[in-house]
Amino acid sequence: MTRYENLATLLAERIEQGLYRHGEKLPSVRNLSQEHGVSISTVQQAYQVLENLQLITPQPRSGYFVAPRKAKPPVPAISRPVQRPVDVTQWDEVLTLLDARSDKEMLNFGGGAPDISQPTLKPLWREMARLVQHNQCDILSYDALQGRRELREQISRLMVDGGTVVDPEDIVITNGCHGALSIALLSVCKPGDIVAVESPSYYGTMQLLRGFGIKVMEIPTDPETGISIEALELALEQWPIKGVILVPSCSNPQGSIMPDARKKAILALAQRHDIVIFEDDIYGELVTDYPRPRTIKSFDIDGRVLLCSSFTKSVAPGLRVGWIVPGRYRDRVLHMKYAAIGSTVPTNQLAMAAFIRDGHYHRHIRRMRQFYQQHLETYTCWIRQYFPCGICVTRPKGGYMLWVELPEGVDMICVSRQLCRLKIQTAPGSLFSASGKYRNCLRINCALPLTERYREAIAKLGEAIHIAMEES
Amino acid sequence: MTRYENLATLLAERIEQGLYRHGEKLPSVRNLSQEHGVSISTVQQAYQVLENLQLITPQPRSGYFVAPRKAKPPVPAISRPVQRPVDVTQWDEVLTLLDARSDKEMLNFGGGAPDISQPTLKPLWREMARLVQHNQCDILSYDALQGRRELREQISRLMVDGGTVVDPEDIVITNGCHGALSIALLSVCKPGDIVAVESPSYYGTMQLLRGFGIKVMEIPTDPETGISIEALELALEQWPIKGVILVPSCSNPQGSIMPDARKKAILALAQRHDIVIFEDDIYGELVTDYPRPRTIKSFDIDGRVLLCSSFTKSVAPGLRVGWIVPGRYRDRVLHMKYAAIGSTVPTNQLAMAAFIRDGHYHRHIRRMRQFYQQHLETYTCWIRQYFPCGICVTRPKGGYMLWVELPEGVDMICVSRQLCRLKIQTAPGSLFSASGKYRNCLRINCALPLTERYREAIAKLGEAIHIAMEES
Numbered sequence: 001m002t003r004y005e006n007l008a009t010l011l012a013e014r015i016e017q018g019l020y021r022h023g024e025k026l027p028s029v030r031n032l033s034q035e036h037g038v039s040i041s042t043v044q045q046a047y048q049v050l051e052n053l054q055l056i057t058p059q060p061r062s063g064y065f066v067a068p069r070k071a072k073p074p075v076p077a078i079s080r081p082v083q084r085p086v087d088v089t090q091w092d093e094v095l096t097l098l099d100a101r102s103d104k105e106m107l108n109f110g111g112g113a114p115d116i117s118q119p120t121l122k123p124l125w126r127e128m129a130r131l132v133q134h135n136q137c138d139i140l141s142y143d144a145l146q147g148r149r150e151l152r153e154q155i156s157r158l159m160v161d162g163g164t165v166v167d168p169e170d171i172v173i174t175n176g177c178h179g180a181l182s183i184a185l186l187s188v189c190k191p192g193d194i195v196a197v198e199s200p201s202y203y204g205t206m207q208l209l210r211g212f213g214i215k216v217m218e219i220p221t222d223p224e225t226g227i228s229i230e231a232l233e234l235a236l237e238q239w240p241i242k243g244v245i246l247v248p249s250c251s252n253p254q255g256s257i258m259p260d261a262r263k264k265a266i267l268a269l270a271q272r273h274d275i276v277i278f279e280d281d282i283y284g285e286l287v288t289d290y291p292r293p294r295t296i297k298s299f300d301i302d303g304r305v306l307l308c309s310s311f312t313k314s315v316a317p318g319l320r321v322g323w324i325v326p327g328r329y330r331d332r333v334l335h336m337k338y339a340a341i342g343s344t345v346p347t348n349q350l351a352m353a354a355f356i357r358d359g360h361y362h363r364h365i366r367r368m369r370q371f372y373q374q375h376l377e378t379y380t381c382w383i384r385q386y387f388p389c390g391i392c393v394t395r396p397k398g399g400y401m402l403w404v405e406l407p408e409g410v411d412m413i414c415v416s417r418q419l420c421r422l423k424i425q426t427a428p429g430s431l432f433s434a435s436g437k438y439r440n441c442l443r444i445n446c447a448l449p450l451t452e453r454y455r456e457a458i459a460k461l462g463e464a465i466h467i468a469m470e471e472s
Numbered sequence: 473m474t475r476y477e478n479l480a481t482l483l484a485e486r487i488e489q490g491l492y493r494h495g496e497k498l499p500s501v502r503n504l505s506q507e508h509g510v511s512i513s514t515v516q517q518a519y520q521v522l523e524n525l526q527l528i529t530p531q532p533r534s535g536y537f538v539a540p541r542k543a544k545p546p547v548p549a550i551s552r553p554v555q556r557p558v559d560v561t562q563w564d565e566v567l568t569l570l571d572a573r574s575d576k577e578m579l580n581f582g583g584g585a586p587d588i589s590q591p592t593l594k595p596l597w598r599e600m601a602r603l604v605q606h607n608q609c610d611i612l613s614y615d616a617l618q619g620r621r622e623l624r625e626q627i628s629r630l631m632v633d634g635g636t637v638v639d640p641e642d643i644v645i646t647n648g649c650h651g652a653l654s655i656a657l658l659s660v661c662k663p664g665d666i667v668a669v670e671s672p673s674y675y676g677t678m679q680l681l682r683g684f685g686i687k688v689m690e691i692p693t694d695p696e697t698g699i700s701i702e703a704l705e706l707a708l709e710q711w712p713i714k715g716v717i718l719v720p721s722c723s724n725p726q727g728s729i730m731p732d733a734r735k736k737a738i739l740a741l742a743q744r745h746d747i748v749i750f751e752d753d754i755y756g757e758l759v760t761d762y763p764r765p766r767t768i769k770s771f772d773i774d775g776r777v778l779l780c781s782s783f784t785k786s787v788a789p790g791l792r793v794g795w796i797v798p799g800r801y802r803d804r805v806l807h808m809k810y811a812a813i814g815s816t817v818p819t820n821q822l823a824m825a826a827f828i829r830d831g832h833y834h835r836h837i838r839r840m841r842q843f844y845q846q847h848l849e850t851y852t853c854w855i856r857q858y859f860p861c862g863i864c865v866t867r868p869k870g871g872y873m874l875w876v877e878l879p880e881g882v883d884m885i886c887v888s889r890q891l892c893r894l895k896i897q898t899a900p901g902s903l904f905s906a907s908g909k910y911r912n913c914l915r916i917n918c919a920l921p922l923t924e925r926y927r928e929a930i931a932k933l934g935e936a937i938h939i940a941m942e943e944s
Contacts, residue, residue, distance in 0.1 A: 091807055094810075095617070095806070098616075098617045098810070099616070099617070101613075101614050101616060101617075102616045102621075111614070113613065113614055116608075116609065116612040116613065117609075121608075121612075125604055125605075125608060128604045129601060129604045129605065132597055132600045132601045132604060133597075133601065136588075136593075136597060137588065137589075138790075139790050140588040140593070140788035140789070140790040140791070141573075141585065141588065141788075141789060141790050142573050142583070142585055142789040142790065143790065144570075144571070144573060144574045145567070145570045145571070145573075149574075175647060175813045175814065175816070175817075176813070176814050176815075178813065178814030178815075179812070179813045179814060182811060182812050182813065182814075186683070186684075190663055190685070191662055191663065204810075204814065207807070207810055207811060208810070208811045210807075210811070211658070211807055211808050211810065211811025211812070212658075212811060213662070316612035316613075317612070317613060317614040317815075318610075318611050318612040318613050318614065318615065318817065318818050318819070319612070319817070320814075320815070320816065320817045334567070335563055335679070335682075335683055336683050338566075338570070338676075338679055338680070338683065339654060339679060339680045339682070339683025339684060340651070340654050340683070340812050340813070341647045341648070341650065341651045341654065341812070341813055342647065342648050342650030342651060342654075342676065342792075343648075343650075343789075343792070344647070344792065345647075345790065345791070345792045345817045345820065346790050347790070347819070347820075348817065348819075
């Protein structure tokens with residue numbers, strides 16, 4: 001972050017904590033500049049950021065004042081999905097969302113892409129350029145089935161942060177986290193099996209289950225603490241469920257973080273019912289608090305957790321570098337990797353291995369955590385400002401997604417279609433349910449820039465929702 | 473090819489055609505040099521190549537003479553696999569072969585890697601370096617689900633050479649041909665289905681079928697003209713076969729090419745029995761004769777052929793760029809691509825698109841055709857020289873694989889294990905059969921260099937086979 005961004009974040013926190021009260025006059029530009037040892041223009045830029053966020057208002061010839069604020073919208077309640085296994089629907093809607101990726105004019109609030117414009121990624125370029133110049137043989141040859149050893153060693157080091165101690169031999173490189181989940185599921189399940197998921201749950205995972213003919217049992221989930229263990233237990237008693245897909249460290253779309261006690265409880269439950277846990281840790285490194293939460297895998301003693309992750313959200317989607325820690329399913333996972341894709345691209349694996357080894361990854365991830373935190377705050381402010389009253393908004397503790405719940409009766413699929421014409425893409429909530437629930441919800445990608453253009457888009461989105469609410 | 477290689481090939485052809493007879497004296501170095509307008513040392517180098525191939529023998533103070541030659545070993549007979557659907561076995565043996573890729577000291581005659589040391593690949597590097605420097609956003613972003621449009625346009629142009637006219641919208645980019653076949657099979661078949669294959673057939677395809685729980689019906693196949701249509705018809709009448717996997721343009725491992733009439737006949741058969749054809753065209757561009765053979769897809773009128781291919785053999789395996797032309801299964805293939813891997817790596821797609829667009833691909837492929845033809849000839853000579861009598865060897869019309877059939881009773885799995893200790897890796901024939909047939913066969917990768925080290929390895933291989941034959 002630049003100096004002025006740092007200062008703006010600090011001031012925003014003080015306002016949030018009530019150290020500066022609503023209506024109170026803020027320190028003068030000159031005073032702040034002296035207090036923090038920064039230039040006048042840095043303070044002016046910081047105040048400009050806060051003004052854009054509508055946290056402060058300027059008054060001619062008097063300075064800046066803390067703005068009066070709407071109350072924070074409440075967090076959505078625990079979900080109540082259908083309590084039986086269902087087939088996933090909505091592929092056409094997901095395809096529309098995926099196609100929007102190629103439309104360069106579209107403001108894509110619906111997609112899951114991270115920010116890839118940070119200077120902390122530069123060493124990754126340098127490494128790629130070096131590989132192209134000096135390691136042509138490595139780059140052009142078949143990769144080892146398990147993936148490059150150099151990279152597996154680095155991943156094994158990184159995973160210690162989440163409490164997961166794993167040998168590089170027990171890591172299998174995949175084509176992104178999506179490819180990891182796909183291989184994990186193919187290794188354990190067959191068509192007709194039932195798998196439990198959090199509800200709402202990432203549409204990519206849902207469509208993956210649909211592709212393989214697996215039925216989905218949606219489990220009530222709390223937007224702050226994750227899946228309901230009680231509801232899962234009830235489901236396990238009633239249905240022959242094969243496994244459960246969990247995103248315990250910053251879920252998608254709600255950003256929930258499962259407390260350690262609940263992680264242990266769910267593992268004990270899995271053991272009692274002899275089911276498999278597919279742990280999706282793709283956002284785990286983007287949890288705001290440091291140190292990052294422990295993985296369920298870190299408590300796993302009998303190898304029933306298949307941990308899936310990737311650098312798609314933490315570094316860049318185009319790398320397509322993910323991995324599985326397959327536990328007791330290692331042999332089967334290796335075979336299914338061979339069946340599903342053969343081997344993976346070596347270049348990006350080698351580049352990532354060097355990026356981590358030389359300390360650039362940690363520098364980058366520290367920056368991105370702050371970056372996304374600021375983005376989440378700003379987008380939350382914009383939503384508070386432009387969206388009608390009577391909505392609920394999540395308060396994720398990491399990642400860069402917001403989940404907005406509108407009153408029942410508002411149909412976000414219709415609203416999304418209208419917004420598409422204005423070149424604004426959103427992800428209607430129904431994509432996050434196997435049975436088409438959450439039509440009145442939407443997920444917003446806050447990794448998008450904080451410029452005027454995007455603020456206006458959020459304003460238009462708010463307006464469309466206003467109209468839809470009045471009509472409903 | 474260098475001048476001396478050209479000259480050596482020319483002379484070898486003349487010997488092969490009987491223009492120089494066995495025992496006849498060859499022109500003097502000086503005469504040849506004048507006749508072909510090349511230097512004395514070029515002629516000397518060419519003669520050295522022919523001497524290494526044991527096509528000619530030097531006689532002190534008299535010059536070079538055409539060497540007496542063993543008779544060409546016959547081509548193997550049409551195969552006779554088990555005539556019922558079976559489950560694929562031998563995964564552990566395939567895994568051993570795959571693991572050998574990472575052993576840099578191993579002379580890997582068992583793998584399928586092409587030669588990647590040619591200077592005609594240089595423009596591919598330049599393009600990659602350019603992308604890393606100037607297209608960082610493209611490289612780091614999610615790819616379109618279908619793959620980069622630029623590349624699909626170039627592939628659609630290339631495919632005209634095989635008579636296949638296809639719109640870029642009807643091409644789906646995959647992670648290599650292996651990934652293409654995998655998605656094609658997942659799109660059409662479910663566990664328990666039966667799929668017919670040529671016999672012998674590539675072990676990767678077999679293990680893919682095993683992974684997805686698909687049973688295999690091996691069909692008798694001729695090493696020159698491909699699968700027996702009569703035998704396939706008989707099988708279709710007896711079993712509920714879902715589809716057939718064919719490699720009609722230079723099969724793996726035997727290098728057969730199916731004549732156009734048979735391609736049409738098999739398509740008609742597929743229509744009558746309403747089955748799907750999975751056409752694997754990975755070696756199609758490496759057929760020696762120009763223009764390359766037509767694809768079955770080029771005769772397809774009702775979209776029942778799913779053509780799968782890649783640049784793995786024609787350019788480089790590390791690219792992992794393949795594609796499907798899915799015909800009537802387009803929607804299902806797109807969904808299964810999303811389920812199986814999400815999206816593919818953009819960098820290599822963009823680099824390949826530019827490589828083709830700027831004419832470098834055609835230059836490279838012309839070179840590789842000649843290169844592999846020469847390698848096949850030389851390796852055939854070496855085998856003739858070092859292997860015992862009583863063997864059969866294929867005469868592939870493209871690609872770079874030789875299939876050697878030894879007398880019944882020789883167990884190539886045992887021989888392979890012994891050779892591994894000498895750092896020589898071979899592919900025992902049983903890997904190419906679902907039911908472990910062809911234990912007395914092996915496949916040899918002739919893309920490997922023509923140096924003394926590799927000649928010695930073939931000699932050791934021959935010696936091991938000699939001993940095994942005596943013991944059997």
